[in-house]
Amino acid sequence: MARSVLITGGNRGIGLAVAQAFARQGDRVAVTHRGSGAPAGLLGVKCDVTDPPQVDAAFAEAEAAHGPVEVLVSNAGVTDDALLLRMPEERFTRVLDTNLTGAYRVCRRAVSGMLRRRWGRIVLVSSVAALSGTTGQANYAASKAGMVGLARSLARELGGRGITVNVVAPGLVMTDMARTVSAARRAEMLAGVPLGRHAEPDDVAGPVRWLASDEARYITGAVLPVDGGLGMGH
Template sequence: MTEPTTSPRNVLVTGGNRGIGAAIAQAFLDADDNVAITSRDGSGPEGAIAIAADVTDSASVDAAFGEAEEKLGGPVEIVVANAGITKDTLLMRMTDEEFDQVLDTNLAGAFRCARRASKGMLKLKRGRLIFISSVVGLYGAPGQANYASSKAGLVGLARSITRELGKRNITANVVAPGFIDTDMTRSLPEAQQQQYLAAVPAGRFAQPDEVAEVVRFIASPEAGYISGAVIPVDGGLGMGH
C-alpha cells in the first residue's frame, strides 16, 4: 500500500545549480513540487528558490534550511544531498588536506544536511533522505581514495539513519550514478572518454535526467518501503557493487 502524499511537497537539493543536481531539481519542479536548491554562489535553475550555502559549515546549513522553510512555507520533507567535490591524486601524493576537504564536503556535508532535515521530518512524521553517491564509492578508482571513501561512507550513513528513523516514516537511500554526460565529463580528453565508455556495458554515458528520474521515484509514495538501499544508475558498470 502506498502512503498518502500531499502535493506539492517541499524539496531541497544541495549542489542544485548544475549537472546532476540541476537535473534533479528540474525533475521535482516538473512534478509541481516546491523546490529550493543550495549552491556556494546562490545560483540555481529557474523556478527554484536558490540559496547560498556551504555544506562544510553547520551554521550555514542551518541558515539555509531556515531560509528554505520560510520561503517554502513549511518543513522540507525531501532532501537530496548532492553537493560534492573531487581532489583526485595518487595515494602517495594525497595530502591530509585533500583527503579531509573531500570527506568534509561529500560525507560530513550530507550528514549535516540530514541532521538538520530530520527535525522537520520528525514533526511531519514523514520524510525522504536521498544521498547521491557514485559507482566509485563501492567500485573504487585509482587516484580517488578520498572521493571513493566519501561516497562509500554515504551508504553507512543512509543505513544507520534507516535503522534509527525507519519507524518514523522516514527513508534514507543512496543513488549511485556512473559516468554521466555533464560538462565535467565532456571536458575530459577524447581518449579518456573512450576508455571509460569501453568499460560500460551499456556503451554510453547516462544523461543527467536519467539519474533525476530515479531520485524522483525514490522520493515518491510508491517507494515508501524502500530504505537503506543503494540504487546504481551506471549502465552496468558496477554490477551491483
C-alpha cells in the same frame, strides 16, 4: 500534493536535473549554491555544506518560503584527484568534509522536522566509485562509500518514524565534473558499460524522484546503481 524539496548542489549538473524533475511535478523546490544563484523557477539558497551555520541558514530560508523540508537530496560534492603518495592529507579531508560530512550536516538538519511530522524522504547521491574504487580518487571514493554506511544507519534509526533513506550510485554522467576526466579515462569507463554510453543528468533525476515518491515507500537503505550496468549492482 506539492512537497517542500531541498537539493544541495542543485544549481547545475545532476542536482539541477533532479531539481527540475521535482519542479515539473509541482513540488516547491529549493537548491543550494555557493554564489552562482539558481535557474528560473527554483529557489536558490546560498550554502557551503562545510559550514554548519550556512547549512542552518539555508534550511531556514527554504522553510520560510516553502515550509518544512519533506524531501532532501544530498548531492553537493567535489573532487580533488591524486594518487595516494601525491595526495596530502588536506586534499583527502577536504573532499570528505564536503561530500560525506556535508551529507551528515544536511541530513541532521532535515531530520528534526521530519521526525515531528513522522514522514520524510532522504536520497544521497553517491557514485559507482564507492563500490568499485577508482585510481587517483581514494578521497572521493572513500567519501562516496561513507554515504552508503551513513544512509543505511539512518534508515535503521528513522524507519519507524516514516522516514526512508536511500542512495543512488551514478556511473559516468556527462557533467562539468565528468568533463575534467581525461578522454582516455572516459573511454576506459565506457568500455565497461553494457549500455555503451555515458549517462545524462536526466538519467539520474528519474530514479532520485522515484525514490522520493509514494511508489517507493517500502524501500529504505537501498543503493540503486544508475550506471548503465558498469558495476552490475556492486
